[in-house]
Amino acid sequence: MQRNKISNRQIKALIITIVVGIGILSLPSDVAMIMENDGWIGILIGGLITIPFIIMIDKLFKLQPGKNFFQLGKEILNPIVFQVFLIIEVLYIILLLSYANRVFVDVMKAYLLETTPTEIILMTMLIAISYIARSPIEVIARMAVIIYPIIIIFIIFLILINIPNMDITNIYPMFQVGYKEILKGIIASLFSYSGYEFMLLVLPQAEDNKKTLNYSLNGMFVVIAIYLIVFFISLSQYGIHQLKREIWPTIAIVKEVDLPGYFLENLDGIVMAVWVMVIYGTIGPYLYSAGTILSHIFQTKVHDIFILPLLPIIYIIALLPRNLVETEEYLGKTVSYFSIVAIFIIPAIMFISAYIYNRRNSL
């Protein structure tokens, strides 16, 4: 009675929950720093760039149906090259997890728990994600379906509460940005779109192979829409100057909302609650994939034995930067370089070699 298959809707939910993560907090401010009011162009194009890669990942498994990522990799690539790829992915995931956790802890400390030691928040979060990371992939998919409506409801809520006191004229002037800035802005926004590479592990388990592409693209469009909405809301709420000043504008705009007479006065509690879920939905799957990749490197049958040994490594790396600025400058930058390799180059190489391999075999 076991159906270890991932349904289409779960694929969509997975894309949304994994991709929407730490990026969403600072993205509006990051792109506004570079592109001023036209930050949305960077967000939009950055999102559209990922689409060919999603198509590539999807096609990859259609070229060789019935094989999972690891079997495919061993077959179409030189085994050593493939191992190197896997190691790069693992390193990327470890760094990303450390970075995400560190940012998470800093946000938590800023808004909820001021004097609780960083170590404690970090440790509890790691223990919590190790629970989901040790479960099979269907559980992650089910969890994604639970978290994804919460994100959507939250975004709708964000729009509704912001409508009464936002100044739409703040989004002007439009189209004032130069090509150079657009390029920089796109690069700045790309990191916020990382996460769809999880499809490499999910798609072989898909229940209905025909429609996966539709649903994963759908998921990506929802993500782009979420980012654009958040950008426009924070811009119209703040104006460009204050937006550039904020570190995490997405949380800060909620603090601007005035709902006199309602039960909740300071809404940052709600944001924090949603934020824990969002981060859990992002880093849980990442930790899972690190475990899975390691289990293939070391040829073990189960992935969960690697989860707990990974935690201290992530813990130590996350605590390395002295402050938030160092986190962004060292850890954040490294992760974004790694992410370009992990989410663009590796899937592209895989696809091209699979294509060549297929050609050669069919001749």
Place this chain on the structure above:
Amino acid sequence: MKKRTVALLILLTVFLSGCWDMVEINQRLFVSSIGVDLHEEEGMNKLLVTFVYPNINAIGKNATEDRKKYIVSTPCSSIFQAGKEFSTNVEYPFYYKHLKVLILGEDVIKDEKLTREIIDELNRDTKINKKLLLLVAEGDAKEILESKPPQGQITDGTIYNILRDNRSASRFTPQTLTNMITELDCNGVSILPRARKKGEELSISGAAIIKNYKLIGWIGEKENRAISLIKNKVKRELIDICYNQNILSYTITNADSNKKIDIDEYITTNISIELEGYLQGYKMDNQVNIFKNEVLLNMEKALEKQIEKETMETLNLLQKEYNADVIGVGECLSKFHPKIWKTLQNNWDEVFPEVKFNVDVKVNIRRTGLTK
């Protein structure tokens, strides 16, 4: 199994070593308003900071004390430093998330450097509510905070309740911290409501004009109303004019204003204001006196003329006397004519007094009350 027990024990000891952020709700002091005054010109402790916090013992069913609030003040270098100064003589730590009102003394806000320090401190802090309402005191902020409320004390502060109540919006315009920063970012000018003492009692009316974090002058209620009309901030308002030697009262139920900038030789700003409302009062007469279209049209014309006049006067005052772009012409330019704005941006102070204004007011009297 043993390993699990050991891990659990370690976890437990870590957790039991402290509940770091736990402070009971009755062991905090909730600052509701802060006043900042100038203490001395030189030295570190330039500010005299006044904290107002409610007496929890005097709230609720089992109130045991009469005194509703406590007011403490101390000289210090910054607002949060003041909180620490007070820790030497108050029993519990202060909690800032329920801070609602900040009153800046006249002397403080005249000093650009001090104002910038205070605003940055507040804007940066994670606990401060960014919807914090700002006021400028004519005189000392401490005196305003110490003034007696007209009727019984409301738990979350009289000043806050007066400000939050938007129905009297045009006598003063409540200004939040973020909003002020945004306006100062865009225009370099913002207005903050003015608080002053009328005898023993407190009154909030008019506004202080802040330019580049510095007080440059005051405006009265009428000017404030005109600015509110232009900035589309009026929700409900009553306007009285003299019409045929009688007082004609007109209640605005809805106001809508639009700014449009034409650029040819000069920069011309067209402001159109459309008002909806009803007749509040005119005069008692023995026959039907106003239930005629032409009478109403005349009244509307008279109202339009008066409002236009007031608005133009205010604009003149802002342009010529204060050179303060309160109504946001620069902001409008930067949004809709970004190229021209780039050339004017740096010498906007010279350009603004030359800007031409066209004000077009449309008054609609929709109802006449119960009588003809």
Place this chain on the structure above:
Amino acid sequence: MMGTIQKDLNKNIQILKDVFKDCDDINYRFIQIGKDKRQVCFVFFDGLIDKQLISEYAIQLLLTTSESESFDMNTFKSKILDTIAKEAIAIVEVDEKTQIDEIVDSILFGETILLIDGVAKALELSSRGWATRGIGEPETETVVRGPRDGFSETLKINTTLVRRRIRDPKLKVKNLQIGRRSKTDIAVMYIEDIANDELLKEVFRRLDTIDIDAILDSSMLEQLIEDNHISPFPQIENTERPDTVAASLYEGRIALLVDNTPFALIIPATLGTLIQSAEDYYSRWTISSFIRILRILGGFLATLSPALYIAITSFHPGLIPTRLTYYVASSRINVPFPAVVEAFLMEITIELLREAGTRISGPIGTTIGIVGGLIIGQAAVEAGVVSPLMIIIVAITTIAAFALPSYELASGLRFCRFIFMTLASLLGLYGIMLGVVVISTHMAKLNSFGIPFTSPYSGLGIEEGDLKDTIIKAPIQKLENRPEFTFPKNKRRFRRR
């Protein structure tokens, strides 16, 4: 193995007497029949059988028939049992037995055994009949509108109650016995052309693996066959209502009825089915949808409200409106404990009261309720040990827990409440959220016979429109298909004409 039945009646009786040594409730009734005064013996347990039935339709009839001329035992030869069964016994079910084991079992089940001297077989007369409770109103699942009959302790009556609602030869009832000593009867009920074969196979497989001495209640069986027995949440639904069982069977689920238990088990159970109640389907869809939403809210309140109280009062008073903050602060001004201690104190008190109340029924139970609820609460507030707000919170949690139709689910959440309170006292709102995500993950991990526990919210059936019967309950006309999570073989439920 005690061998076969022998020809000599006395030997057989001796064997039985050895088996039932010191069982003083067993009866041996010897009579002599026919012309040759042959010894026959009825063996049965006193109290397990319907005495009137045996004396009138077996003993009396046998005696009178054997008086007649044509009834000559010696002529029957090997057909003797057959003839007796055909001519001299007027009982519905009669069966021939040859093994001693078999007749021992039959006697234990409440059948009567007829042993005849000189015949190496025994006749089993179906005579089960003991004092039963009869069909009463279900006590834990009462409804305003809907049928009022509930299961009782007798398996036969219970299966009948279900059968009356499904007059379809496809409704199958498979009987099993589980328990080495208790030999409890278990009936597996399903509708053959709806229930999924794999699910059915899995149910039988799990039932087969059970090796235990006794099953006293269906809850024991439930714990033995569920997927994760450590989890605080139930993975099998139970009900006292035959209409709920019938409705579940129509959904393609499988029901287990256990003898001596008025609670039937329904497999599989999911989060969706655990918040459904029978009445939802008997009321109009608007009100039942509204009540569903209330129930979900109740579930959250029952689990989280004390934890939120702790988090807000001790960690983040900035999250509630200013006036409320001042009020809460003033109400707590004389309370000597931190909010955590206060909350644990009150929650444990209320759990104690509840436990005491369920143990003692009737007037004393009511007294305990009044003393506990009113007097202790009042006194505690007046003494200043707890704040009045805490009393409200405790009342809300207790009432909200009862809003959930599934007692088991409510108990699971009640248990989680204490975890949440502990987490809230350590890490505030962040701790609560960690608990929420971890417990949701736990729920997502749970399976009920291979079916995701969180269906149809996140596991199965979203694609197919199962959500129409979860948070809201669509009108019957809209619930055209059976829910997808059971993989029914036949999907269509409602068809427009």
